[in-house]
Amino acid sequence: MSLDAVRAHADSRKLELPRHAKLLCRELRNMLIAASDAGTLSTSHNEVYGLVRVLREPPPVVAEQLRARSIAGNACCVVGGEKNQDREHVVAHLKRNDDAWFDFTITVREHARELELLAYNFEIRFPSAMGTPFLRFDYNLPGHENELRSHLHAGSDDVYMPAPMMSPAELITLFTEHLRRPANREKWRDPTPFEIEWFRTTHEELAARGSRAHDL
Numbered sequence: 339m340s341l342d343a344v345r346a347h348a349d350s351r352k353l354e355l356p357r358h359a360k361l362l363c364r365e366l367r368n369m370l371i372a373a374s375d376a377g378t379l380s381t382s383h384n385e386v387y388g389l390v391r392v393l394r395e396p397p398p399v400v401a402e403q404l405r406a407r408s409i410a411g412n413a414c415c416v417v418g419g420e421k422n423q424d425r426e427h428v429v430a431h432l433k434r435n436d437d438a439w440f441d442f443t444i445t446v447r448e449h450a451r452e453l454e455l456l457a458y459n460f461e462i463r464f465p466s467a468m469g470t471p472f473l474r475f476d477y478n479l480p481g482h483e484n485e486l487r488s489h490l491h492a493g494s495d496d497v498y499m500p501a502p503m504m505s506p507a508e509l510i511t512l513f514t515e516h517l518r519r520p521a522n523r524e525k526w527r528d529p530t531p532f533e534i535e536w537f538r539t540t541h542e543e544l545a546a547r548g549s550r551a552h553d554l
Contacts, residue, residue, distance in 0.1 A: 341485055344500050348488040353505045355453045359446055362453060363392045363416045366510055370418070370432065373514040381432045389430055390418045397421070400445060404456075407481055409447060413456065416444040416506070425463055425472065437465045440513050444506050445479070456480070460509045462517060467526050473517065477503055 356362045370386045373379035381389070393415040396404065404410035419431040419441030433439045440462035447454040461474040470493035478487045490501035504512075519526060529537075 341500070345486055345488075348486065348500050348502050351503050353455060353503070355446075355455060355505065357451065357453055358448055359392050359414050359416055359453065362444070362446065362506065363390060366390055366416065366418065366506055369507060369510045370514070373510075378435055378514050379432065380435050386432070389432060390416070392416055396445065397443075400443075400457075403479055404445070407479060409456065409480075411447070412449070413445060413447045416446065418442045421459075422461075434514065436518065438468070438517070439463055442506070442509070455503075455505075458506065458509070460506075460513065462513050468519075469526070475501060475504065475509060 356365055367386055367390045370379060370381070370390060371383050374381060374383060374386065379386075395401070396413060396415045400415060401410065404413050420429045421443055422429040422431065422441055427439070429441075431439045431441045440460065442460040443458065444455070445457040447456055455477070457479045458477045459474060461472055463472040464470065472491075472493060474491040474495075476489055476491065476498070478489075480487070486498065486500050488501055488503040489498040491498045
């Protein structure tokens, strides 16, 4: 069975974006500052201004991919923090009041009267006991090898599932206001025996893999 219909549905939304990258950056900064004022984001105003910015020269890897697709002209990135594939706390990021932390990169191309969304990745990492270590929403550049251009990684870089294409403002709202413990639940649910066994077995396998690598 082909996933073409799922992919077409996920990518079919018509998004309303600001006309220029600078305006998009301003919109997202204002949302994050409002979240800081509301107490859902622990990152200060000054930190938001330093972390959320426009890169007129995209990062080298992104620039190379844009050139390969002949869409580098007038392309730039709006970033919030630094891309952090190793998920290290020392890398610049935005932080919520519950210690979840996130960053994002949005790749756009400016036209005379509109802003074209080319790609994004928004990743949030959670403290322990929140059910999954991280979530990443990806919208890949056209022509990417992944069969689903718009998708979600739920705690695994290797496993992904279809997700609707979302606007940057929608994703910021999701990250600052949602993806939290439900208000009607006083504490997180206890893990099931299956989860406990899965974590134990995974830990043992990773430890054994590390031991074999050390012996080599």
